[in-house]
Amino acid sequence: MATTSTTVPSAGPVVGSRSFLSRLREGDEIARLITFLFAASVVLITLLIVYELWQGSVLPRHKFGFAFFRTSVWDPNFEQFGALPFIFGTLVTSAVALFIAVPLGIGAAIFLAELAPARLSDALEFFIDLLAAVPSVIYGLLGIFIVVPVMRDVIQPALKNSLGFIPLFKGPAFGIGFLTAGVVLAIMVIPYIISVSREILLSVPRDQREAALALGSTRWESTWKVVVPFARTGIMGSIFLALARALGETMAVTMVIGNTPAIAASLFSPGDSIASVIANQFTEATGELYTQSLIELGLVLFLLTFILNGLARLLIVVTSQRGGAARA
Amino acid sequence: MNMNAQLRWRKFVSNFMLTMTGLCALVAVSVLFFILGYLVYHGGTSINWDFFTKLPAPVGENGGGMANAILGSAKLLLLATLFGVPIGFFGAIYLAEFSSSKIAFVVRYAADLLNGVPSIVIGIFAYSLAVHPFKHFSTYAGGFALGVMMIPITLRSTEEFLLGVPRTLREGAMALGASKWKTIATVIVPAAYRGILTAILLAFARVAGETAPLLFTALGNRFWSNGWNEPTASLPVMIYNYALSPFEDWHRQAWAAGLVLLALILIINIVARAILSRGISVPRA
DSSP states (O other): OOOSTTTSOOSSSTTTTSOHHHHHHTTHHHHHHHHHHHHHHHHHHHHHHHHHHHHTTHHHHHHHTTHHHHOOOEEGGGTEEOOHHHHHHHHHHHHHHHHHHHHHHHHHHHIIIIISOHHHHHHHHHHHHHHHHSOHHHHHHHIIIIIHHHIIIIIHHHHHHHHTTSGGGOSOOOSOSHHHHHHHHHHHHHHHHHHHHHHHHHTSOHHHHHHHHHTTOOHHHHIIIIIHHHTHHHHHHHHHHHHHHHHHOOHHHHHHSBOOOOOOSOTTSOBOOHHHHHHHHTTTOOSHHHHHHHHHHHHHHHHHHHHHHHHHHHHHHHHHHHHHHHHO | OHHHHHHHHHHHHHHHHHHHHHHHHHHHHHHHHHHHHHHHHHHHHHOOHHHHHSOBOOTTOOOBOOHHHHHHHHHHHHHHHHHHHHHHHHHHHIIIIIOOHHHHHHHHHHHHHHHHSOHHHHHHHHIIIIIGGGTSOOHHHHHHHHHHHHHHHHHHHHHHHHHTSOHHHHHHHHHTTOOHHHHIIIIIHHHTHHHHHHHHHHHHHHHHTOOHHHHTTTOOOSSOOOSTTSOOOOHHHHHHHHHHSSOHHHHHHHHHHHHHHHHHHHHHHHHHHHHHHSSSOOOOO
16 A cells, blocks of 8 residues: 555545646646636627727717716717716616516416416516527518517507507607517517526425415415515516616617607607617727717726626525525 | 405415516517518518629619628627737636736726727727838728627636636646646636636627727728738628618618528527537536
């Protein structure tokens, strides 16, 4: 029996006991170094994105400062760049999307988690996952050729006739505009809400339901007053996740929003969003200030989604841990 | 009597609300079938052999196809895979096998952040790094943009599948005297290969339909691309341009391209899930 640790592959703790030289000879240190470089490059790329966005938007940040976010004139010819209409458009379309998608998505998630038999629930979940995989340009295609005509000919006139006294639903119905972009976004984010909320609802411990039912509550009361409140933070997380997607979504919005920078009270009005203005104008932007203003818009978008994604992940982790702890 | 009425009311509310949730699920799922149905119908009637073999026709002329875009997409996805998958895969090995928990936290955090970056912002990033310094759009730049998007998906799921490999397998290999990297290469990765393959396929499917990062990297091209350093056409960008054009025949081709793209993505997704669910596999987290 050899006594040096160089020849005996560890009797005790698996790694620590072998000398550095032996690990080097066996290739472990090399493997560690190589894989470390790959892992480090992930961090590097992420930092590089932040750096490029920051560095690439020096000019407008210095020239306009905070006025960039407060002014609404976007005129490349006179080098005036104010981001307000785009921020407005992004927020309005996302709000419309959530207004539609949240009730629908959470309702469907409740059905899948609480009511549907496991096999049906899994089968439907499979389809919903596929729905989440459909690329946004295809949603845009369907948006242009299906949603826009339906909005123009059916839904917008109907809204105008019934709710036209509210400023939101005034004005000519073009089909394109904030409302249509919001509807297309809603179709896109519903799968995310369903998928995450269902997962969260399924992680609620069984005893919670059984206790409520044993106290004489109906199926709905146990769901709405016990299970949903238990999963509340996680469901909020799924909504934030959907919001982050909606804010950053480019193609589908660009194809149906109308691409006119505007701040309007009416949802029927054509508009523009942060992502869509970048998509439309970036390649044709002439002059450093123009390009850099678009990059600054990209920076704004990055920060918005960064904050929302962070919050969403925090909420989801907190809920699933609570569910796990209660089950244990 | 009053009790009874109240109970009946509560039961009615329960049934009503539960039916409503079912209706929500029905609406959500029927959207998928509607989308698939409409796309298959429209795309199916628009698609023909020319679509796969011919170049786009000059503006305003009927006919032509998207052969250059199909090849362009294939080239872009090849580049993306060559760039994104190694970083994701080896990075995941580092996280699962070598890393201290602090470094792992930082890398995971960066990956999750990267995963949430809007694709248009990735486009700006690739533009400033791979287009602006060289003063021209290129296939490389497009492939780079898509590759960056593949990294976090590959990394996070590969790591999860590696961590799911039972401890006993590791200990068995080590007890036989294998070094750590040999254990990883011959025992751990093979044990998790289904999961890893699934992760790579899903990442591939995710970027296959991405349009925004290509708009100002690979740009587009009405002809065959003259090499990797030239701008190239791609299916998603063609769909975007053709759908917004005023020509009826281009709309038809946009539908056909949409069908081809969606079919590709859904098939990869289904295959990936089938690989994962067949035989013993690592528990999905």
